[in-house]
Amino acid sequence: MTNCSPTAGTARTPLEHLIGPARTQRLESAPPPGDAIVLEDLAKTYPDGTAAVRGISFRVAAGESFGILGPNGAGKSTTIGMLGTLVRPTTGRASVGGFDVLAEPTEVRRRIGFAMQQAGVDDFATPKELMVLQGRLHGLRKHEAAARAELLLGIMELAEEADRRLATLSGGTKRRVDLAASLMHLPPVLFLDEPTEGLDPRSRSGIWDTLDRLRSRLGVTLVLTTHYMEEGDRLCERVAIIDRGTVVAEGAPAALKATVAEDATLEDVYLHYTGRAFEDTRVAA
């Protein structure tokens, strides 16, 4: 097992290089207490009258991995968009890291990484350039941003693609670059909107492995949306199943399934709470 303590004479781990020995120790000892994210009756009605989210409440503990699950059109992306300050809530309130998303969006943005549903990358840039710019917009100095980009590219197994144009990379690789760029400022909270949507099983598996590594090595609070129930089951400690803009069930996947049947799946949980079959494409193994 790797010793990450700052002992003199021992080589630093990539994580120590990235965030320093003190934070590494803190991460490896205990997750910070308290709620990282709080939603209270959060709602969004778009100007055309579409009520995408109709009063959602839940809390996500610091260091927790939380999934927002539901079919397409359930309100998942709008919810995560409101948390990420990309969508303005109509009513209710939400805070991230103790900062209100509406009143203090800049403070929220300093504390979050956001990997977009559609990999938010500039096709004419290289992964390294994209990441350095992202880091610099978060206030890192040029050399800090460059060094951190190198390390993250290594952690995400993107070193070989670092200097290739993003336009030439596959969809799965772009997603990983987007994810890496979202981590440049080492945010305590990471939002992922449909992180594996449209990817082939191999790329999807690659993203899952990457997320596992991130959770174990960086200890970030992870909030992801997905319409792949098995993805939520695989990656999340707790999930909220939403349907037509409201939360219909919330809890640990195992506990939710246990409320339905011994061998139930999250699709069965969805059926149980909504009375309708979950029709979205099942994730390939």
Place this chain on the structure above:
Amino acid sequence: MNAQSQVLLLAQRALVQFPRNPILLGFSVMPVLIMYLVFGGLFEGVAELPGFPTDNYFEYLAPTAILLATVPGIGNAGVALATDFQNGYFHKLLTTPTSVGAVMLGRLLGDCVRLAVQAGLVLLLAIALGAEVATGVPGALLMIVMGTLLGIVTFGAISANLAIRTRDAAAVQAIQPMAFLLIFLTSAYQSADHIDSGVLRTIIELNPAEHVLRPMRELMLSGYDWAGIGIGFLAIVLLGVVALPLTARNYRSAYS
């Protein structure tokens, strides 16, 4: 990081992005250079008309070529902005502590530099073809500044707003030929005195681009017409007063 630094970083990004797209690069400079050469050659005889302000038609045409580089040329910035929307990068930027204003100004600054370089290239070609700038380097720089600013407040604003509203690069590209109308409906190729149609002369007189082109031509052919330069800048400011707040408002609507 302060807002100015963010603007500079984003301007740098816009500048680096542009030459990496050979189609955008080629189509924003080459057609202008070709038009300049073709129209200059075709209408060379116009310079022999009595009362024409110069005997070198390429000299007369040089300010027009600058506007052809800047006004339709800025449309590519709208295409790039729409592409940022389409691939999600615009919203990625909005998840950083960068303000929408800095995103807009960064692109604007990058485009200003690009347009100025394009206009400079056109002017160098004119000089290579025997044209002389009567007011020298300061006058040449002033022409480039006026042409760049006119591009920003006219077609720059139109294409940016269309990009934000439609988020469709093809839609922005489709309106680009309209930019040529703004220039063709001026005294670009023929002095207004030599145009017979009264209707056309009225349209030209009402076209703000004409009031920018005239002092630019004076800078090229004779000297500093300060009254004309003042009117040119006034036209730019008036257009900017309408166009820039509208564009800023649309940029902010990206956060809805």
